[in-house]
Amino acid sequence: MNIFLGLIIVLSLIAIFLFFRSSEILNITKKRISTSFEDENNNFNALSGVIFLIISIIGILWYSYDQFDNYFLPMASEHAPEIEVLFWTTTAITFTVFILTQIVMFYFGYKYRFNQKRKAQFYPDNHKLEIIWTVIPAIVLVGLIGWGLVKWNKIMGPPPEDAEVIEVVGYQFAWASRYPGPDNTLGRSNYKLIDVENIVGIDFSDSSSLDDFMPREIYIPKGKPVVFKIRARDVIHSVYLPYMRSQMNAVPGMPTQMWFIPSKTTEEMRQETGNENFNYEIVCNKICGRAHFSMKHTVVVVEEWEYIKWKNSQQSWIEKNPDYYSNFVKNNSTDVAVLND
Amino acid sequence: MGVSKSITKKPVLKSEAHHDHNHDHNQSFITKYIFSEDHKVIAKQFLISGIFWAIIGGALSSLFRIQLGFPDLDLTALSPIIGNWLTPQGKIDPEVYLALITMHGTIMVFFVLTAGLSGTFSNFLIPLQVGARDMASGFLNMLSYWFFFISSIIMFASIFTEGGPASGGWTIYPPLSALPQAVSGSGLGMTLWLISMAFFIVSALLGALNYITTVINLRTEGMTFFRMPLTIWAFFVTAILGVLSFPVLLSAVLLLIMDRSFGTSFYLSDIYIAGEALSNQGGSAILFQHLFWFLGHPEVYIVILPSLGITSEIIATCSRKPIFGYRAMVYSIFGIGALSFVVWAHHMFISGMNPFLGSVFTILTLIIAVPSAIKAFNYIATLWRGNIIFTPAMLFSIGLVSFFISGGLTGLFLGNSVVDINLHDTYFVVAHFHIVMGSASFFGLFAGVYHWFPKMFGRMMNNTLGYVHFWVTFIGAYLVFFPLHYIGIAGFPRRYYSFTNFETGRIESFIDLNTFVSFAAILTFAAQFLFLFNFFYSMYRGRKASSNPWRSNTLEWTTPVEPGHGNWPGEIPKVHRWPYDYSKPRSKDDFIPQHVPLSQTKESNLPEDETR
Numbered sequence: 001m002n003i004f005l006g007l008i009i010v011l012s013l014i015a016i017f018l019f020f021r022s023s024e025i026l027n028i029t030k031k032r033i034s035t036s037f038e039d040e041n042n043n044f045n046a047l048s049g050v051i052f053l054i055i056s057i058i059g060i061l062w063y064s065y066d067q068f069d070n071y072f073l074p075m076a077s078e079h080a081p082e083i084e085v086l087f088w089t090t091t092a093i094t095f096t097v098f099i100l101t102q103i104v105m106f107y108f109g110y111k112y113r114f115n116q117k118r119k120a121q122f123y124p125d126n127h128k129l130e131i132i133w134t135v136i137p138a139i140v141l142v143g144l145i146g147w148g149l150v151k152w153n154k155i156m157g158p159p160p161e162d163a164e165v166i167e168v169v170g171y172q173f174a175w176a177s178r179y180p181g182p183d184n185t186l187g188r189s190n191y192k193l194i195d196v197e198n199i200v201g202i203d204f205s206d207s208s209s210l211d212d213f214m215p216r217e218i219y220i221p222k223g224k225p226v227v228f229k230i231r232a233r234d235v236i237h238s239v240y241l242p243y244m245r246s247q248m249n250a251v252p253g254m255p256t257q258m259w260f261i262p263s264k265t266t267e268e269m270r271q272e273t274g275n276e277n278f279n280y281e282i283v284c285n286k287i288c289g290r291a292h293f294s295m296k297h298t299v300v301v302v303e304e305w306e307y308i309k310w311k312n313s314q315q316s317w318i319e320k321n322p323d324y325y326s327n328f329v330k331n332n333s334t335d336v337a338v339l340n341d
Numbered sequence: 342m343g344v345s346k347s348i349t350k351k352p353v354l355k356s357e358a359h360h361d362h363n364h365d366h367n368q369s370f371i372t373k374y375i376f377s378e379d380h381k382v383i384a385k386q387f388l389i390s391g392i393f394w395a396i397i398g399g400a401l402s403s404l405f406r407i408q409l410g411f412p413d414l415d416l417t418a419l420s421p422i423i424g425n426w427l428t429p430q431g432k433i434d435p436e437v438y439l440a441l442i443t444m445h446g447t448i449m450v451f452f453v454l455t456a457g458l459s460g461t462f463s464n465f466l467i468p469l470q471v472g473a474r475d476m477a478s479g480f481l482n483m484l485s486y487w488f489f490f491i492s493s494i495i496m497f498a499s500i501f502t503e504g505g506p507a508s509g510g511w512t513i514y515p516p517l518s519a520l521p522q523a524v525s526g527s528g529l530g531m532t533l534w535l536i537s538m539a540f541f542i543v544s545a546l547l548g549a550l551n552y553i554t555t556v557i558n559l560r561t562e563g564m565t566f567f568r569m570p571l572t573i574w575a576f577f578v579t580a581i582l583g584v585l586s587f588p589v590l591l592s593a594v595l596l597l598i599m600d601r602s603f604g605t606s607f608y609l610s611d612i613y614i615a616g617e618a619l620s621n622q623g624g625s626a627i628l629f630q631h632l633f634w635f636l637g638h639p640e641v642y643i644v645i646l647p648s649l650g651i652t653s654e655i656i657a658t659c660s661r662k663p664i665f666g667y668r669a670m671v672y673s674i675f676g677i678g679a680l681s682f683v684v685w686a687h688h689m690f691i692s693g694m695n696p697f698l699g700s701v702f703t704i705l706t707l708i709i710a711v712p713s714a715i716k717a718f719n720y721i722a723t724l725w726r727g728n729i730i731f732t733p734a735m736l737f738s739i740g741l742v743s744f745f746i747s748g749g750l751t752g753l754f755l756g757n758s759v760v761d762i763n764l765h766d767t768y769f770v771v772a773h774f775h776i777v778m779g780s781a782s783f784f785g786l787f788a789g790v791y792h793w794f795p796k797m798f799g800r801m802m803n804n805t806l807g808y809v810h811f812w813v814t815f816i817g818a819y820l821v822f823f824p825l826h827y828i829g830i831a832g833f834p835r836r837y838y839s840f841t842n843f844e845t846g847r848i849e850s851f852i853d854l855n856t857f858v859s860f861a862a863i864l865t866f867a868a869q870f871l872f873l874f875n876f877f878y879s880m881y882r883g884r885k886a887s888s889n890p891w892r893s894n895t896l897e898w899t900t901p902v903e904p905g906h907g908n909w910p911g912e913i914p915k916v917h918r919w920p921y922d923y924s925k926p927r928s929k930d931d932f933i934p935q936h937v938p939l940s941q942t943k944e945s946n947l948p949e950d951e952t953r
Contacts, residue, residue, distance in 0.1 A: 083762065087760050087763075105739065112725070120660060120931065122663065125666045126666075141753075148760065157696070193617045201613070217568065228812060251627065254607070
């Protein structure tokens, strides 16, 4: 690879140098004063356009075919195929337009290159033609928009009632997650309660906080709707799950959410990709500072029964941090949830 | 055509015509070249400043492409130049990386493709092509440059500050840009960025108001609106966009300054950072994004429209054909301009704003593809049955159309909210805007320089070097930006310092491709020095130009080879026809300049010439 690159550098430098020298010498010998438009340069440039086009089209088609598995990620949510169908339809349309317009343009450039004997055709407009190429794109666009909006409203619409609720909190430079626990209700939180231990600011004066738990990795069940309630502590982050085709920004001061139905377990994905270390990861996709590039969090997709088993085995946060909780009770004794019960 | 007739009768300032500007006012060096009020000198000042910034912007991109393409390379050898930007291992520091991309974006978008492009060509061409002695206010025009200069100095100085320049991305979203605790670039560097942009906005407004006034008020006799070259239409609409959108950026910037320095909470709420809960509450981080993109999206068209105008002019001239569908071109410029104000939130589909807004902005965004498509098709139709002369300017114009199509088409993915969910903030976006707005506008800039160099400096640039420059840059730009689509489809986020930590098992995916892209980028950047050499060499040693080397119709070619202050030694020529009478049937030349009366070309007149 390195030798190849080096060769290209050297060759191109030589080529540029020779080109410049020869043109200088040619100009001196010919003593050209007036601009002559019809010369070998014009033909060279016209032809180069066509050659460039042919090589690029072959290159693009080859790479797109050859590397498909490298750039096309397997899909792991139920809505992913719906997005991908629209994506690839758009690709088919735009690629056709791209190829046709570029072919026509470089072909015209070649065919109608300057010729002293010819005169260009005075052809200032043609309303019919212009209406055609206004209306056709408009119709195609209406189709794409309509299709897109139906899917958009579905994916971004309210999550199903029975969705698993998980809180995801982004901070420089990691993610934290909180599950509602057996009562299925996330307790309140307040950013002013955040400290080194209570990293998402759980408010324990709310009784539904008491059974909330915060695992090291996010577990979600295959085939069940999951909704992420997203917050950010400091700057904007973005929850991005490329395999799920899901993304939503995490904004300080403004809770957001996204939901999806996982369709492949981590185990299934490991088999499909042939990578036994495969893991789904939330990657941060909004510039957030120094370690933005390494801000990620593992997401494990399991079968539903495994998920229930896993969930039942989790200790609540206060069970894991009894000292913190007793301090909290001491400091807030007037309005602690336990007393209210 | 009722509109154009009523405009034809517009009285012309009679005193203008008698004022003899040929004598050179005995100006000193300072008033002639530094604090000049001559639009041509100011244009050159903008051009040279733009070139300076483009070199800086390009060099910064080469640095971060080294990090992306050759992550293991030891850069200790560069430490005399960029010493404190390196880690002890000789690599670029992660925060410096963020600063590099931020400054690259800021410099390229604002200082090169806004000031460098509009500043150069709107200034140079508007008076020359509409037939005016100078801008409506030469003094404000001079101020416009010097505000830009101050802004440039401040931005340049920010690179050398202790904590480094701004590093929150060129979009400077708060809270990242508001909190010095969040990233070191949000300290003094960010303050200077904001001050610099405030000056920049003043400069942009002074310039734009001048362009608008000049186009409306100072057209020569007979230059009706619909006889203006498309360059002027494009500059005119660009200036209107600037006047309407830059003040919004100013307000966004001012509120951010308040949040940073005076403890307000416009954008800040519920923040816990660096072990401390801030007292700010009730602000909205999304508000900044709305304000920013309310400028930011029109800004994209402020960057591309002048290039499209320049291209229209060059493609017609070098195809020896009238531009196809002149009126449709004018209307589509207006269409794009108007729609550009109502599409901004397509940058924010997944920002957390209401999904219903996303639906509305999807519809509006995709509508803007229609006028854009019209422009692309009309360019191609102009080539049809032309007699095409591939000057370097023409090559760059065709390159622009090629980029405009390929980059515009990928907009159909990103503008469709549901497809954007997966592509947002990935390399797909980087590919899209670098092709459609970066490369395309740059090509318009190059095309303009090659085409109007003879008018600017009275000499010709070397064509052969121009051809080499074009082919290396054209192929190079495609090799740099096209592969990024694949990386984006694979879900690789932008603004990542490195992918070594990214999703287990995917580290290897694009190492070779990234190396290839970096290599192409650095080579393409290096090729720009061919242009620089050609530019400065030809300025002094180039072949002397004739007064109308491209055999073009527009008014600037009726001036002397090197026009003095006031442009025309005698009276300003009157205009009798539209600017696109190329290869008219039965005409003996293949071009008829705008100032030639219809009475002199009886053999080739067409019935519709009366209304053109």
